[in-house]
Amino acid sequence: MTFNPSTSRSAYPSPAPSPPNKAYYSETAGAHPIVVLASSRAVVEGRLTAATIVISRDIGKITSIFHSVLPASDFPSGTAYTDHSPHVLLPGLVDAHVHLNEPGRTEWEGFYTGTRAAAFGGVTTVIDMPLNAIPPTTTVAGLREKVQAAQGKCWVDVGFYGGVIPGNAGELRPLVQEGVRGFKGFLIDSGVPEFPAVSSTDIALAMAALTDEPTTLMFHAEMIPPIADSVGDDVQWSLPPLAPIGPLNEYATFLASRPSSFETYAIAEILSLAHIAPNLPLHIVHLSAIEAIPLLQEAIVKGVKITAETTFHYLSLAAEGIRNGDTRHKCCPPIRTQTNQDGLWEELLHDGGCIKTVVSDHSPCTPNLKLLPPTIAGNGNVDPSDKQDDQDTGDFFSAWGGVSSVGLGLSILWTEGQRRGITVEDVVKWCCKNTAKQVGLENDKGDLAVGYDGDVTVFDDEGAFEVGEEAMLFRNKCSPYQGMTLRGVVKETWVRGHKVWDRDGRGFGKEGPSGKLLLEKRQ
Numbered sequence: 001m002t003f004n005p006s007t008s009r010s011a012y013p014s015p016a017p018s019p020p021n022k023a024y025y026s027e028t029a030g031a032h033p034i035v036v037l038a039s040s041r042a043v044v045e046g047r048l049t050a051a052t053i054v055i056s057r058d059i060g061k062i063t064s065i066f067h068s069v070l071p072a073s074d075f076p077s078g079t080a081y082t083d084h085s086p087h088v089l090l091p092g093l094v095d096a097h098v099h100l101n102e103p104g105r106t107e108w109e110g111f112y113t114g115t116r117a118a119a120f121g122g123v124t125t126v127i128d129m130p131l132n133a134i135p136p137t138t139t140v141a142g143l144r145e146k147v148q149a150a151q152g153k154c155w156v157d158v159g160f161y162g163g164v165i166p167g168n169a170g171e172l173r174p175l176v177q178e179g180v181r182g183f184k185g186f187l188i189d190s191g192v193p194e195f196p197a198v199s200s201t202d203i204a205l206a207m208a209a210l211t212d213e214p215t216t217l218m219f220h221a222e223m224i225p226p227i228a229d230s231v232g233d234d235v236q237w238s239l240p241p242l243a244p245i246g247p248l249n250e251y252a253t254f255l256a257s258r259p260s261s262f263e264t265y266a267i268a269e270i271l272s273l274a275h276i277a278p279n280l281p282l283h284i285v286h287l288s289a290i291e292a293i294p295l296l297q298e299a300i301v302k303g304v305k306i307t308a309e310t311t312f313h314y315l316s317l318a319a320e321g322i323r324n325g326d327t328r329h330k331c332c333p334p335i336r337t338q339t340n341q342d343g344l345w346e347e348l349l350h351d352g353g354c355i356k357t358v359v360s361d362h363s364p365c366t367p368n369l370k371l372l373p374p375t376i377a378g379n380g381n382v383d384p385s386d387k388q389d390d391q392d393t394g395d396f397f398s399a400w401g402g403v404s405s406v407g408l409g410l411s412i413l414w415t416e417g418q419r420r421g422i423t424v425e426d427v428v429k430w431c432c433k434n435t436a437k438q439v440g441l442e443n444d445k446g447d448l449a450v451g452y453d454g455d456v457t458v459f460d461d462e463g464a465f466e467v468g469e470e471a472m473l474f475r476n477k478c479s480p481y482q483g484m485t486l487r488g489v490v491k492e493t494w495v496r497g498h499k500v501w502d503r504d505g506r507g508f509g510k511e512g513p514s515g516k517l518l519l520e521k522r523q
Contacts, residue, residue: 033057035497036081037456038069042089043428044448051089055454060496062454084458087491088424091448092124092156092455094435097285097309097359098406100126100158103149104134109364109475111153114406115515116508117473119155119501121407122457122490125518126156127181127439130163131195132363138163138195139171143178147517154515155508156495157455159439164217165196169205173213179519181439182216184285187223187266191332191401203273211277214522216438218283221292222258222333223266244397251322251329254396258334260289267292274304283438284308286361288333290343296354307438309357310344312409316416317341317480325373325394328480331363332401345420348430357438358430360409363402367478371399378478404479408467410459412481414488424461440522454497463489 035055042051044065054064072081095118101109118126128146130137137143137160150158162175164185172183185198185206198206203219210217246253267284274282284296287308299306313331318338322329329335347353372378373393405412413427428447436446444453464487469477493501495515501508 034063034075034079035454035494036072036075036079037089037458037494038081038083038085039087039089040069040085041087041424042448043091043424046425046428046433046447048423048425051448053089053448053454053456055456055494055497057497060454060498062448062450062452065448065450084491088459088461089448090122090424090428090457090459091432091446091452092457092493092495093122093410093431094125094127094439094441094446095123095360095362095406095409095431096127096357096435096438097311097361098126098128099132099361099363099402100128101132101364103145105132107366107475108132109362111150111158112155112513113473113475114362115153115155115158115513117407119407119493119495119508120471120473120490122410122459122493123407124156124455124457124493124495124500125159125436125441125445126406127159127161130161130184131190131192134194136163136165136195137161137175137180138165138168140174140178143175143180147519150517153513154517155500155513156493156515157445157453157518158515159441159518161218163195164198164202164206166198166202169202169209172206172209176210176213176215177521179521180215181441181518181522182218182283183210184218184220186220187269188220188262190220200269200273203270204276207273207277207280211280213280214440216281216283216440217277218285219266219270220286221266221270221284222262223269225261225265247324248397249325249394251319251324251326251396254330255319255334255336257397258332260291260336263287263289263292263333264295267295271295271299271304271306274299274306278303278305280305282306286311286314286333286359287344287355288314288336288340290340290347293343293347293354300354306354307356308354309359309438310348310355311359311361311403312405312412313361313403313480314344315341315348315358316412323376326376326480327370327372327394327396327399328376328378328478328482329403330370330396330399330401331361331403349420349422349426356430356434358409358413359435360406361402362404362406362474364404364474364476364478365400365402367476369400370478371395372478377482404472404474404476405481406474408471408479408481408486410457410490411465411486411488414461415486418487424459441518454494456492456494457490458492458494460489460491463487465489
């Protein structure tokens with residue numbers, strides 16, 4: 001069997017049932033050097049099977065797959081070959097929700113540190129959110145500045161979202177032409193002044209501008225519901241967040257200030273406008289409240305093109321376990337109750353459910369912005385013997401909202417999922433295949449198949465590790481997962497046929513970052 005990189009994917013051969021043509025690989029080894037990864041367990045085209053995967057290092061594509069573990073002797077002498085049995089070969093994860101914050105807030109995160117952390121956890125593609133960098137990605141000029149800042153710093157492949165803010169509807173189509181993978185807008189204060197919330201009018205303008213474009217329009221779906229009483233023709237509005245009802249360092253106080261109604265009201269507003277662009281895919285980012293699920297289910301039955309994602313932290317953390325003052329857990333929408341978490345899992349595990357993807361929503365900051373008490377790890381100056389009262393710090397209302405977890409997600413999901421009966425095929429569906437589809441990369445990433453990028457994660461599903469600073473490769477070591485023991489260890493990460501991370505060997509090696517910026521226009 002031969003592989004012609006100039007052919008279309010429809011011309012690629014089917015996975016080979018027979019041993020490779022050794023003579024062919026010998027003849028072409030100089031022009032098309034290969035790497036071979038094999039295992040008794042691999043998730044190939046969504047199914048767990050034995051496999052031997054051949055990747056061209058020159059073009060970075062999978063050129064052959066054999067549904068058995070072939071010996072190294074079947075390939076030319078000197079071929080880079082590893083049998084990873086019994087570890088699982090997974091497609092590289094596509095984390096479709098990451099804040100890398102460069103340029104402008106690189107003390108929070110950056111392309112180098114954020115993508116290095118991603119590679120540690122088997123993530124081979126990240127899609128960078130349009131806010132928290134300065135400038136935000138709300139104009140073509142802003143995107144170009146971000147792309148320039150990313151040059152030579154990315155350990156994995158990186159794509160970019162555009163932002164929807166008041167007054168930038170005219171920038172949206174040009175941003176599509178420049179290669180953004182989708183757009184995101186907030187229906188509530190974003191936390192940074194350069195990315196203001198959109199009104200219903202702004203949403204309608206964005207939908208009209210993007211109606212025929214190959215993209216996805218996404219929303220941070222929280223919105224302050226109107227007060228029941230009205231004055232004349234004007235509806236009174238409360239101010240976000242709702243007035244605290246208890247001590248500011250108690251998580252229950254914060255949770256009560258961001259009720260589920262914020263999410264359901266925002267989603268209802270979005271759905272009321274969906275008719276403006278009936279063919280435009282819509283997406284709800286980081287869904288937290290299970291009360292919103294029936295709204296989405298009903299809309300889907302009616303033909304609305306809408307999906308939702310949830311996050312590793314909503315699936316693994318619960319309000320009942322959050323210590324007062326531990327603002328490492330603060331995010332918006334908030335981490336809700338254990339019952340709510342169970343409901344998210346139920347919908348995720350339902351084949352026809354509205355929650356299609358699981359992402360990190362890695363949203364870091366410097367430790368001082370978390371306002372952590374000195375007794376909680378991650379505040380940048382921790383003395384574990386210090387037993388001072390936590391009442392003076394840990395203000396959930398003043399602390400930055402965001403959970404740091406990029407590169408830990410696979411292990412977080414696997415750890416929690418073991419008691420819920422998930423499989424590696426489930427992980428691939430939620431974190432590889434469906435996330436790739438969400439951002440228009442389903443023909444290149446998210447699967448192990450001939451013609452796809454040679455992005456491979458070698459996963460030890462029986463291994464475990466404690467989350468210490470050496471496992472948090474993001475810039476600021478401040479995460480609610482610190483100190484936890486997680487199950488599932490990424491042994492190696494391969495991006496387009498090149499080994500980026502080797503846990504038991506050279507680590508990240510000496511070659512440096514070689515990730516690609518994904519700027520081709522969506523089709």
